[in-house]
Amino acid sequence: MNINLTLFGQMIAFVCFVVFCMRFVWPPIIAAMADREKKIADGLAAADRANDDLAAAKETVAQELQQAKVDAAGIVDAANKRASQILDEAKEAALSEAGRLKEGAMTEIEQERQRTKEQLRGELSALTMQGARKVLGAEINQNSHERLIEELVENW
Amino acid sequence: MAGDNQTVSEYIVHHLTNLTYGRLPQGFERYDGSLVPDGGSWVMAHGAEEISAMGFYAIHIDSMLWSVGLGIFFCWFFYRMACLVSEDSPSGPINFVEMVVEFIDNTVKDTFHGKNRLIAPLALTIFVWVFLMNLMDLVPVDLIPYALGLAGVEYQKIVPSTDPNITMGMAVGVFILMLFYSIKVKGFGFVKELTMNPFNHPLFIPVNLFMEVVGLLAKPFSLGLRLFGNMYAGEMIFILIAALFSAGIMWVLPAALLQFGWAIFHILVITLQAFIFMVLTVVYLSMAHEDH
Numbered sequence: 257m258n259i260n261l262t263l264f265g266q267m268i269a270f271v272c273f274v275v276f277c278m279r280f281v282w283p284p285i286i287a288a289m290a291d292r293e294k295k296i297a298d299g300l301a302a303a304d305r306a307n308d309d310l311a312a313a314k315e316t317v318a319q320e321l322q323q324a325k326v327d328a329a330g331i332v333d334a335a336n337k338r339a340s341q342i343l344d345e346a347k348e349a350a351l352s353e354a355g356r357l358k359e360g361a362m363t364e365i366e367q368e369r370q371r372t373k374e375q376l377r378g379e380l381s382a383l384t385m386q387g388a389r390k391v392l393g394a395e396i397n398q399n400s401h402e403r404l405i406e407e408l409v410e411n412w
Numbered sequence: 413m414a415g416d417n418q419t420v421s422e423y424i425v426h427h428l429t430n431l432t433y434g435r436l437p438q439g440f441e442r443y444d445g446s447l448v449p450d451g452g453s454w455v456m457a458h459g460a461e462e463i464s465a466m467g468f469y470a471i472h473i474d475s476m477l478w479s480v481g482l483g484i485f486f487c488w489f490f491y492r493m494a495c496l497v498s499e500d501s502p503s504g505p506i507n508f509v510e511m512v513v514e515f516i517d518n519t520v521k522d523t524f525h526g527k528n529r530l531i532a533p534l535a536l537t538i539f540v541w542v543f544l545m546n547l548m549d550l551v552p553v554d555l556i557p558y559a560l561g562l563a564g565v566e567y568q569k570i571v572p573s574t575d576p577n578i579t580m581g582m583a584v585g586v587f588i589l590m591l592f593y594s595i596k597v598k599g600f601g602f603v604k605e606l607t608m609n610p611f612n613h614p615l616f617i618p619v620n621l622f623m624e625v626v627g628l629l630a631k632p633f634s635l636g637l638r639l640f641g642n643m644y645a646g647e648m649i650f651i652l653i654a655a656l657f658s659a660g661i662m663w664v665l666p667a668a669l670l671q672f673g674w675a676i677f678h679i680l681v682i683t684l685q686a687f688i689f690m691v692l693t694v695v696y697l698s699m700a701h702e703d704h
Contacts, residue, residue, distance in 0.1 A: 258463065258464065258467070258468075258470075259468070259576065259577060259580065260432075260434065260466070260467070260468050260469065260470040260471060260472070260577060261434075261468065261469065261470060261471040262470075262471050262472040262475055262476060262575065262577035262578065262581070263577045263580055263581045263584070264581070265471060265476050265577075265581070266475075266476070266479060266577060266578045266580075266581025266582060267581045267582075267584060267585050269476075269479060269480050269483055269581075270537075270581060270582050270585045271585065272483075273483045273486065273487055273537050273541060274530075274533060274534050274537045274585075276487050276491075277487065277490070277533040277534075277536055277537040278529065278530060278533035278534070280487075280491050280494065281487065281490045281491055281494045281533065281536070282494075282513070282532060282533035282536060284494040284495070284497060285490075285493070285494050285497050285509065285510065285513045286513065286517065286532075288497040288498055288499055289497075289510060289513070289514065291499035292499040292500075292502075295499050
């Protein structure tokens, strides 16, 4: 229980160990721990950012998908419209062509009829003249009666 | 266990005697009857009379060796870990070292609010070193002294913190730091603190000075003697329980149970005492930094 030189020996040892600890032990450990803390914090922040980015990207994708759907629907509508338009146009064209053909045919028929009528009229007048000449046997002034017969034929 | 030709009190005294190397005064009659020559002589002490005759000029070899050895172990272990530690995920003993360092760092940050690069490493050194010294208390009391006794070493006290020189040595170191920082931080304010508190009047300067100086000196004494007292008492109980083994065969089982129980309880005590020493050091140094 006596105090002796051991006291000073211990004091010297104490100083040496504290100095050693202060220079070589404490700083590297604390620095490494601080670095790790920072690294973990950075990692967590990066993960958060990535999550945010992912959410934003998902939203963009959803928007673009929606837009694409709208676009596609518009295109389908336009195509449908165009198709029916083409159909209508074709129908119209066909109808008008048919009408034109019919008209042409009618005109031709009419012309044919007229021509036939003319021909028949000519033939009939000649026949009538011939018949009348034969029936009457007389000389009939062809020129004076021509107009009568013409009139007759015209009203026939 | 007590030797066959030893009484219990001899056994206890033997366990509480340090291996001492010191200077015997001239004319002192040694244990073998020889007289110390003129000018005294530096020898290994043999027995309590020689130790007390050596007085101040003696050194406890066992305390010093165990204390410095444990300090070197602490420095070596923590230095190795400090070299291995990196910002990647730690493993094994690095985890343990980091846990201790972080614990100390938090404790110091809670108590000490200034900026000082010394305090935290000082606290770490004190905590781990004192803990290691206290830990020697859990080594069975007879194991190392008996083994060394067979090797011819007469005395061996393996728990350095049961030596008041060791605990007071650290406490005085802390005290010097307290004085240093008080003067460095407060300058003349430190003198004012000693003379003008608690009665702020010139007439009371002697009273104030007396009270403050006593209060100041009480700090290192309480610091060192608290640790010494706790460890000495703990060691004493271990020795007493060990002495119980020699009381007869029917005492072996109760003594073993007591030894076991006290060892478990002592795990708490040694950690707590190391922690208290560390925290009080930080508190005292923090007080030295605070300007009122």
